[in-house]
Amino acid sequence: MVVLFFLGFWLTCIAALWLWKKSLFIATWREPYFADTPVLIESDDWGPGGDFHAERLKQLLGMLSQHKDSVNRSAILTADMVLAVPDVAKIDATGQYHRRMLDKDFPTIYAALQLGIQQDTLVPQLHGMEHLNGKAFAELCQQQDPRLSTARSSIDWWDWEKLDSPLQGHYVDGRHLPTQAISAEDAQSLVANAMNYFTGMFGYPSLSTVAPCYLWNDDIEQSWQQQNIIAIQTAGYRCTGRDQTGHYFQDPPLIRVGNTNRFEQTYLVRNVMYEPVDGKNTPNSAFAEAEIAYRQALPVSISTHRYNYTRSAEECQQAIAGLDQLLTQISVDLPNIRFLASPELGEFLQHQTDNIRNRFNQRLWPTLKLARIYRKIGAFLYRLYYRHKKLALIGYFTGLFIPAWLICKTSS
Ligand SMILES: [Zn+2]
Structure with a gap:
């Protein structure tokens, strides 16, 4: 009798929730x-730098090679590449913009990147x-302009991270x-170049990309589309500019993994922060975020x-040791x-490919498994719980959290 009462009550609640939140x-x-859990390591800003960067990168990749996934693939760094830095002396002399290129002018770091590609790390x-x-x-x-004084006084190599x-x-x-977006014509030629x-x-085009400082707009997405970019890495939002006070302006403010834009490009989302030098994250805080992603089958x-x-x-050694601990x-x-690189996840989401292919060294790995119905229901409930406070409160208030909790616990 009591069971029937609760079943009837809960079904009524679910019907009411459906009417209220159907589209959500x-x-x-x-x-x-996902039934398999893709694990991606996204690292921005690799590119021109001091020769010691090559040594640091080799240490980092050496650590990654020690970690294997369920198909025996090594952990792999998606290195977000900056291809050039300004040639300050030449710009000073000519008044025109000139570049120093990663491959020609920074051969040591370029060779370390190539080695990582061949080793599949x-x-x-x-x-x-x-x-x-x-x-x-x-122009500056x-x-x-005094904002470029560090850049102009450096002789060999200069770190753009020191710019305002x-x-x-x-x-x-x-x-x-406020910042000004570049013109559509400038965007097209810059991205094509x-x-x-x-x-x-x-040796292969980039199928995915992430904009410096997370600043880009529709014109940039269109320029990416013209270069066959199918996936865009985000932090869960897009910023189109910064206002008078320097605040980032978000549009859209919320992006989920697998959402597509009007150019049919797939958005990816970073959901675990491991930036230990900032003093905000530890391996433990990063693991807690990874666990929440896993529960949601993300x-x-x-x-x-x-x-x-x-x-x-010292900071480098600590960061590598912490990432090692997190991956363990x-x-x-x-x-x-499943260790994966971002363009591989982008291709899978777009085409549900039969294999995961590393386009840069031609290695093939089995495709990813998506969640079956029961696991999917549990992960769906977790997504509602983590994302929507009101729904979680209603769950507690009506007792619906009891069956939901049972499904979540037995499905993952
Ligand atoms: Zn960056």
Whole structure:
């Protein structure tokens, strides 16, 4: 009698929730759900740098090669590549923008990247032609703007991360706030040029990309589409510019893995922060985020920028040791993990490919398994629970959390 009462009550609640939140439920249900857990390591800003970067990168990749997934593939770094830095002396002399290229002018780091590709511990992905706006940079140089004094006084190599933050955007002009988006024509030629260089350097075009400083707009997405880019890496939102006070303007403010834009490109989302040099994340906090992603049958996408590994030797050692610990914990505690690079996940989501292919060294791996119905229901409930506070409260209030909890616990 009591059981029947509760069943009737819960079914009425579910019917009411359906009427209220139908479109949310349908959109959430249509997202991808994974039986295998893809584990991605996204690392922005690799590119021109001091020769010691090559040594640091080799240490990092050596550690990754020790970790194996359920098909015996090594952990793999998706290295978000910056292809050039400004040639400051030449810009000073001519007043025009000139570049120093990764492959020709920084052969040591370029060779280390190539080695990682061959060993299947690194896949390059286009970040930007450079990590700044070239035209704006050349004009500031001519005006002897004090914001470029470090760049102009460096002889051999210079770190763009030392530029004022608004000047680090690539697809915007950040000389004055609010930032100005570059024109559609400039975007087209910049992206085409970058893709040309990228393909020349790495032997295959970049199928996916991530914009420097997460700043891009529709024109940039269209330019990417013209270069056959099928997937866009995000932090769960898109920023189109920065306002008068430097605040990022989000549009759209919320992106889920597998969402597509109007150019049929698939969005990917970073959901685990491991940036230890910032002092905000630890291996444990990153693992807690990875576990939440796993419960929701989502890919685990770890964000860990180059600067964690290219500052002091001590910071680098700690960052590598922490990532090692994080990957060990993920391998031990999460079942059926699959190490993947971002363009591979993008291709899978677009075409449900029969194999996972590393386009840069031609190695093939088995395809990914998607979640079956029972696991999918549990993960769907977790997604509602983690994302929508009101729904979680209603679950507690009506007692619906009891059957939901049972499904979640027995399905993952
Ligand atoms: Zn960057």
